[in-house]
Every structure is written in C-alpha cells, then in structure tokens.
Amino acid sequence: MELTGDLARRFASVALGHVTRPYPYKDDHVFESDADVRPPRAAHPVFFGSFDWHSCVHGWWTLLTLRRHYPDMPEAASIAALADESFTPAKLAVELAYLDRATSRGFERPYGWAWLLYLHREAERHTDREWAAHLAPLARAFAMRLRDYLKILTYPITVGTHFNTAFALVLARRWACGRDAALVALIDAWAEQAFGDRSDYRGWEPGGDEFLSPVLTAALLMAEVRPRPSFAPWFKALVVANGWLARECRPVFVSDRSDGKIAHLDGLNLSRAWCLRAIAGTLGDEGLQKPLAQLADHHLEAALPHVAGDYMGEHWLASFALLALLVPE
Structure with a gap:
C-alpha cells in the first residue's frame, strides 16, 4: 500500500x-483571570x-x-x-x-x-x-x-493517548538528528533507561480510546535508538516470544465514529501500521520483516476507508495515514 x-x-x-x-x-488553556476570555x-x-x-x-x-x-x-x-x-x-x-x-x-x-x-x-x-x-x-x-x-520525567508515560512519551520522542528525535546532537543523546539515554530492560509485554491493549499502541511506540523508539543487532533480540523478547504480536495485535473495531474518543481507534490502526512498517524495515533478515509488513497492511486496510467522513476523525486521521504510508521517511 x-x-x-x-x-x-x-x-x-x-x-x-x-x-x-x-x-x-x-x-x-488555563484561565488566569477574566481577561483570558478570548x-x-x-x-x-x-x-x-x-x-x-x-x-x-x-x-x-x-x-x-x-x-x-x-x-x-x-x-x-x-x-x-x-x-x-x-x-x-x-x-x-x-x-x-x-x-x-x-x-x-x-x-x-x-x-x-x-x-x-x-x-x-x-x-x-x-x-x-x-x-x-x-x-x-x-x-x-x-x-x-x-x-x-x-x-x-522519572518514568515513561505509557498510555495510548496524547501523553505517551515514546511517540513524542520518536518525532522529536527525528527532528533533532542533524540539528541538536545534545537532544539526540538525551533522548537515547532516557529511552534506554526507560525501556531498555523491558520484556515479555503483558499490558492491556487496546484501551477504549487509544490511538497509539503503548508497546509498539516504545518499540519504534528503541528501533531508532538501538542498532539492529541489539534491537532485534530486545523486540523478540518484548512481543514475539510471548506470542503477544500474533495473538493480540490485530485491527481493532470502531463502534461509533461520531464519538471523538471512540474514533481514536481508527488512529490506533493507523499508528500501529506505522510502527509495524518502520520496525519491519529495521529487522533485515530476522524472519519478521514480511509478517510485520503484512500485519501493518491489515491495519491500514481497516482504517484507510475511514480517514474522512466524520469531523471527529477527519480533523486528524490523515496525518497518521501518511505516517504509515510514507515509511521510511
């Protein structure tokens, strides 16, 4: 796709x-006085x-x-x-x-x-x-x-909504590369401390209003921080060896696209596709590249028809579709 x-x-x-x-x-906006009404x-x-x-x-x-x-x-x-x-x-x-x-x-x-x-x-x-x-x-x-x-920030925020730390650091790190070496180093050190020892993911996913995968955003961050020889075994220990990827990571159902929070789930399908495609591209001949790419396509197919139609999704979903479609970029 x-x-x-x-x-x-x-x-x-x-x-x-x-x-x-x-x-x-x-x-x-935090209102400090009546003068803030605008x-x-x-x-x-x-x-x-x-x-x-x-x-x-x-x-x-x-x-x-x-x-x-x-x-x-x-x-x-x-x-x-x-x-x-x-x-x-x-x-x-x-x-x-x-x-x-x-x-x-x-x-x-x-x-x-x-x-x-x-x-x-x-x-x-x-x-x-x-x-x-x-x-x-x-x-x-x-x-x-x-x-x-x-x-x-002592601990990562691993929810599937706007407060998610790993998602923000992926985008910020891409900006910082070639522009702010100190920020790249800080993100890399912080990511290793936060996620480097994580394995055997058993989180409750998906949540009812998530548009980000807590585990796959963390995995994408680590894919960009670590070289492939150390990332591949880390990723396998996180979601492959325990069966999570095969058992749980399937396109999610969206019951009401006029509800802004429920409509987040279309974004989850799209952001999972982005993460899976990007991670697949880092794994080379590890035997996971094709299955991850196929899983990404399943998520894209579930969400692309719904990028437009209701304003609660329409005002943001195209961005996540582009993230997925333009891997690698």
Whole structure:
C-alpha cells in the first residue's frame, strides 16, 4: 500500500478544509483571570483550526508533506498560498509569546511539542519558501522544553493517548538528528533507561480510546535508538516470544465514529501500521520483516476507508495515514 496521487489529493482537500476551520475547538488553556476570555484565534493565530492546537499543527504537517510529494497537484498551490499567509513572523510571534505565560508550562506536553518539531522538519524541505526560518524560534522553544522535561520525567508515560512519551520522542528525535546532537543523546539515554530492560509485554491493549499502541511506540523508539543487532533480540523478547504480536495485535473495531474518543481507534490502526512498517524495515533478515509488513497492511486496510467522513476523525486521521504510508521517511 502506498500514497497515490488520488489519495494525496483526497488528504489535501480534507486538511485544507480543517486547518482554518475555527469551530468546534477544544482549547488547552488555563484561565488566569477574566481577561483570558478570548477566541482561540487571538492566542493562536496560526494553529486555531482542526478542533485543537496539536491537530492543527499536524494538519499543517500533512499539507506540507503532500505538497512535497505531489508538487504539481492542483491543491499544492492552495497549500503554498495558505502557508505563506499563515506562517508569518508576526503570527508565529504570538504563538511563541503564549508560552511565556506561567500556566503554559504543560501546554500541549509532549504531543503537541513533538508535532511542532516534526512540522519544522518538514518545512525545512520546502527550500522555495521561508516557512522553516519563521517556524524555527517556536521549534527551538519546544526543543528546550523537551530537554527540561526529560530531566524531571522519572518514568515513561505509557498510555495510548496524547501523553505517551515514546511517540513524542520518536518525532522529536527525528527532528533533532542533524540539528541538536545534545537532544539526540538525551533522548537515547532516557529511552534506554526507560525501556531498555523491558520484556515479555503483558499490558492491556487496546484501551477504549487509544490511538497509539503503548508497546509498539516504545518499540519504534528503541528501533531508532538501538542498532539492529541489539534491537532485534530486545523486540523478540518484548512481543514475539510471548506470542503477544500474533495473538493480540490485530485491527481493532470502531463502534461509533461520531464519538471523538471512540474514533481514536481508527488512529490506533493507523499508528500501529506505522510502527509495524518502520520496525519491519529495521529487522533485515530476522524472519519478521514480511509478517510485520503484512500485519501493518491489515491495519491500514481497516482504517484507510475511514480517514474522512466524520469531523471527529477527519480533523486528524490523515496525518497518521501518511505516517504509515510514507515509511521510511
């Protein structure tokens, strides 16, 4: 399964329809006084759409990624024009200033932080525009916050939702490679301490509102941190030898896509596909590459028809479909 031109246009049309849609919007905001009562656009003139801040960030990642892969599709010009209008120094300065509030310390931590770094990474690939330069101060601010956070985060957060540590570190580490060697080293050391001794996974998965696999996100992080000779036996001990992968890792059922939390499960199918594809690519001739790739395709097949249709999933699912379809990238 791969990203085709028709699918790219479909995803682009969906994302263009929500990154500037102001409502409904779920604001991650701590009100300090009556003066804080304001529309979301006042605090977030760039990332005010897509139901919430982090979804708007990775909606933009979706759009820029599609523009790079299909620069001649009709939607590419609309993406560039909207990005020129949105990623201005003045608007991004307001986004950056929001972080100065005393109560913004935990704003979008760590999921939104990681996606902003990933968006900046993608923007750097568009050398015909100044988007990356304009996003850079915000990216540096979140990278600094991530460094500080890892120094006080004693234990990994292994839920299947936005607070998941491993998922954020995968995206952040990819941004840091070639840009911030100190952050790469910190992530690698933290990941080894948190997950290096883990084996024989027996967690309760899936949870009813998960869009990330707690165990597969941790495994993907370790696949990027460790070389294959040490990763392969670690992975086998984690989910292969105990039968978890064969017994439990199958596409999940979504009962009501109009319910935002239940709709998360489409994302679980997509993010599992991403993890499985990426891990398969690191295992070489270990005998697991083909089974993992087939399992990834089963998860993709279950979720791709439902990327669009109801806004509760439509405002974010295309990003996770792209992650899976564009492995390795």
